[in-house]
Amino acid sequence: MTFFGRLKKIFSPARTAREDDSGRVEPGEKVRGRPRVHVLATGGTIAGRLVSTGPRYRAGVLGVEALLDAVPALRGLADLSGEQVANIGSQDMDEFVWLKLARRVNELLAHPDVDGVVITHGTDTMEETACFLDLTVHSPKPVVLVGAVRPAGALGTDGPVNLLDAVTVAANPGSVGRGVLVVMHGSLFEARDVTKVSSSALPTFAAPNSGPLGQLIDGRTYYGHRTGLSPERLVFDVSRLDKLPPVGIVYGYAGASALPVKALLDAGCRGIVSAGVGSGNLHRDVLATLADASGRGVAVVRASRVPSGLTLRNVEVDDNRFGFVAAGALNPQKARVLLQLALTRTRKPEDIQKMFDDY
Numbered sequence: 001m002t003f004f005g006r007l008k009k010i011f012s013p014a015r016t017a018r019e020d021d022s023g024r025v026e027p028g029e030k031v032r033g034r035p036r037v038h039v040l041a042t043g044g045t046i047a048g049r050l051v052s053t054g055p056r057y058r059a060g061v062l063g064v065e066a067l068l069d070a071v072p073a074l075r076g077l078a079d080l081s082g083e084q085v086a087n088i089g090s091q092d093m094d095e096f097v098w099l100k101l102a103r104r105v106n107e108l109l110a111h112p113d114v115d116g117v118v119i120t121h122g123t124d125t126m127e128e129t130a131c132f133l134d135l136t137v138h139s140p141k142p143v144v145l146v147g148a149v150r151p152a153g154a155l156g157t158d159g160p161v162n163l164l165d166a167v168t169v170a171a172n173p174g175s176v177g178r179g180v181l182v183v184m185h186g187s188l189f190e191a192r193d194v195t196k197v198s199s200s201a202l203p204t205f206a207a208p209n210s211g212p213l214g215q216l217i218d219g220r221t222y223y224g225h226r227t228g229l230s231p232e233r234l235v236f237d238v239s240r241l242d243k244l245p246p247v248g249i250v251y252g253y254a255g256a257s258a259l260p261v262k263a264l265l266d267a268g269c270r271g272i273v274s275a276g277v278g279s280g281n282l283h284r285d286v287l288a289t290l291a292d293a294s295g296r297g298v299a300v301v302r303a304s305r306v307p308s309g310l311t312l313r314n315v316e317v318d319d320n321r322f323g324f325v326a327a328g329a330l331n332p333q334k335a336r337v338l339l340q341l342a343l344t345r346t347r348k349p350e351d352i353q354k355m356f357d358d359y
């Protein structure tokens, strides 16, 4: 490269991804001494726009370029590249986008010039995507999910500052080895415990059992507990999968019916997660149907609809007798993610329980 070419490269913002002839997007070469962060955009309110008629706004409208252009200060933090993986409201997130994301994140982080990945995402199912990636990304480099509750153009929109915080965390070497993180409203959360706790107010996320991992104050990251992922941590190889085993969730309530369980079994579910009451308790009719299903080789995981606390084995339900698995700290939607991954390896309840205990 010529002297002027090199100068141009150093002084250009190196913001956008390079696209080769096949349309494939690659992060550019790293400028010495600057962290390089790649942004994968999937949609959500952070990419949403206010509309004048009908619903108040539409999620998943703005592209990755517009998101990055809206926050010029990002360029002071890292060399950024970006690509669009999807542009959807995260209520439409599914295993196919998950598998695509997992593959792409693993590929990007294997690149020596990439220091971290930020994923922009709707808040509705962000916790499930974070959990899925926490269980399928092999690199210790930072992976940070971020979103917004207020769309671009709304008064007090939270997207730009959240994105700035997310890139701050992804570019920070102190974030290495902490697993997949969610950064929202000045807090930093681990994928395993974070959950959406308000459908309208800020802050929107909390980690009911463990609390936030850290905080962002004036652009600086303050980390709390947990240092370094164990090399023996639970991680699944999804590089050759194009779908996941079907697993459904049944909700518990007073007077619950076994009909939804039967419908899921008839539809061929290989696993069922019960979002039970209290410590994962089940109405007797639901219990009988799930016990029968478990006896026929369907994996049954007991979680709870209660927002905090643990679902432990053999408290009021005889898990040993029925061959059930207890979800521990995982809420029902994350228990489903882990059960789908677990079923790619085994159907044995004791092996699945071990995975829940190990995560």
Ligand code: GLU
Residues within 6 Å of the ligand: 043, 044, 045, 046, 059, 088, 089, 090, 091, 121, 122, 123, 124, 125, 147, 148, 149, 150
């Ligand atoms: N339902 C949309 C989504 O999850 C908007 C919610 C949000 O992003 O805050 O993508």
